[in-house]
Amino acid sequence: MSAKIDTSLPTVNARIYPRGGLDVLSRDEVARLRDASTGMHDLLRRCALAVLTSGSASDDPRAARELYPDFDIQVHQQDRGVRIDLAHAPAMAFVDGEIIHGVADLLFAVVRDLAYTAIELRADSGRDLESTDGITDAVFGLLRNARILHPTEPNLVVCWGGHSISRDEYVYTKQVGYELGLRGLDICTGCGPGAMKGPMKGATIAHAKQRQRRSRYIGITEPGIIAAESPNPIVNHLVIMPDIEKRLEAFVRLGHGIIVFPGGVGTAEEILYLLGILLREENEGLPFPLIFTGPSASAPYFEQIDKFLRLTLGEAATSRYEIVIGDPIAVAKRMAAGIRKVRENRIAHKDSFFFNWSLKVPVEFQRPFVPSHEAMATLDLHHGRKPHELAADLRRAFSGIVAGNVKEDGMRRIEAHGPFEIHGDPGMMQSLDALLRAFVEQRRMKIAGEYKPCYRVLA
Numbered sequence: 001m002s003a004k005i006d007t008s009l010p011t012v013n014a015r016i017y018p019r020g021g022l023d024v025l026s027r028d029e030v031a032r033l034r035d036a037s038t039g040m041h042d043l044l045r046r047c048a049l050a051v052l053t054s055g056s057a058s059d060d061p062r063a064a065r066e067l068y069p070d071f072d073i074q075v076h077q078q079d080r081g082v083r084i085d086l087a088h089a090p091a092m093a094f095v096d097g098e099i100i101h102g103v104a105d106l107l108f109a110v111v112r113d114l115a116y117t118a119i120e121l122r123a124d125s126g127r128d129l130e131s132t133d134g135i136t137d138a139v140f141g142l143l144r145n146a147r148i149l150h151p152t153e154p155n156l157v158v159c160w161g162g163h164s165i166s167r168d169e170y171v172y173t174k175q176v177g178y179e180l181g182l183r184g185l186d187i188c189t190g191c192g193p194g195a196m197k198g199p200m201k202g203a204t205i206a207h208a209k210q211r212q213r214r215s216r217y218i219g220i221t222e223p224g225i226i227a228a229e230s231p232n233p234i235v236n237h238l239v240i241m242p243d244i245e246k247r248l249e250a251f252v253r254l255g256h257g258i259i260v261f262p263g264g265v266g267t268a269e270e271i272l273y274l275l276g277i278l279l280r281e282e283n284e285g286l287p288f289p290l291i292f293t294g295p296s297a298s299a300p301y302f303e304q305i306d307k308f309l310r311l312t313l314g315e316a317a318t319s320r321y322e323i324v325i326g327d328p329i330a331v332a333k334r335m336a337a338g339i340r341k342v343r344e345n346r347i348a349h350k351d352s353f354f355f356n357w358s359l360k361v362p363v364e365f366q367r368p369f370v371p372s373h374e375a376m377a378t379l380d381l382h383h384g385r386k387p388h389e390l391a392a393d394l395r396r397a398f399s400g401i402v403a404g405n406v407k408e409d410g411m412r413r414i415e416a417h418g419p420f421e422i423h424g425d426p427g428m429m430q431s432l433d434a435l436l437r438a439f440v441e442q443r444r445m446k447i448a449g450e451y452k453p454c455y456r457v458l459a
Helices: 027-033 040-052 063-067 101-120 132-145 167-182 198-209 244-254 265-278 296-313 315-320 328-348 373-377 387-406 408-417 426-441
Strands: 002-006 011-016 072-078 081-090 156-160 186-189 217-221 237-240 257-260 290-294 322-325 420-423 455-458
Touching (some): 027 040, 027 072, 027 101, 040 063, 040 072, 040 081, 081 101, 101 132, 101 237, 156 167, 156 244, 156 265, 167 296, 186 198, 198 217, 217 244, 244 265, 257 265, 265 315, 265 387, 265 426, 290 296, 290 328, 296 315, 296 322, 296 387, 296 426, 322 328, 387 420, 387 455, 420 426, 426 455
Parallel strands (some): 156 186, 156 257, 186 217, 217 237, 257 290, 290 322, 420 455
Antiparallel strands (some): 002 011, 072 081
């Protein structure tokens, strides 16, 4: 790689030659990545800038572009491979004129995943993206192309939680990650800061102590959120799914168990997604360890989450999760025991260790939800529905709030038309409003600055 440093600004112009999975891209793939008319090049630019500012403390998707307005990326197909040209790239991604190896890996992942999506999931690709099996096959294809499907023993723990958490909560996530790492468990998160970084950081120390040399720290994101939650520096396998629904399915297909730390609306969305699936009859006997945990000070947070889930989804939902407060060792032991049951079940049902084919994900949890004002206002949030059906619409409500908070398209809609309006059963809306108000008061909606709600809850 050759690099030319611009001494007047903290930026770098660089030429990079990827190795490994990006040795070869077709001319069609490269052409699509450079196509400005479809918006693909702008998407590539936004995602690339996010990984080049890895570790950023901002959760405003427009902040990086304002700091680096002249940044650009061009991908070139050559006879002997691929070349990536960076113009006015953030200097923080370089040391002595050389791009940091971990950042380069994340950058290559961006190009790889966007190129795959542009070709394999385009409208005329011939793929069935309307049926359950077709969408699951697309998720599998994306993960396989990213080379993270390995036929190893079940050991992958998905950790969900907020990007804006307190210092005590962050330290706790590291402690849990450390205990998981001591037991040989790898970590998968949403790849950002806060509760997505802490478990990985704790696990790195434990893996080093155990001399575990091939540890996986998988970050799964999607284009709408990566700019607001830049990958943390520990991620060594980054996957960009095309939308939030495929991202969520990737988590539950890859992971052998899930730990939920304190978070905001995004975390609530993830909880409702998983419980909505696990509450279906087809998944009733499927082992899937799910633990809610945080430090002692977070007990009221989980009490409120538990109360909300009981009110909306019923008492049956509580059988699918357990709450452990202030005890990282107990969390790790219970998760390890739960994953052993998952292993036994996969063997008994001849299911793969690396992709959970047995889990039945209904199409209403798979089809992308576009949170327009009309779509948010017409969500059916009333009692009397089956728990998994109500969970699907509640998940969409939280997804819309996430979009209004941190996704550029959603933020534009709010700026143009005002807050989303959410209607439903009075008791349910009262509980939802209380939960959202608590997120705001506990500063779980925003890393910095004052939070202005992007929603109104109406009975």
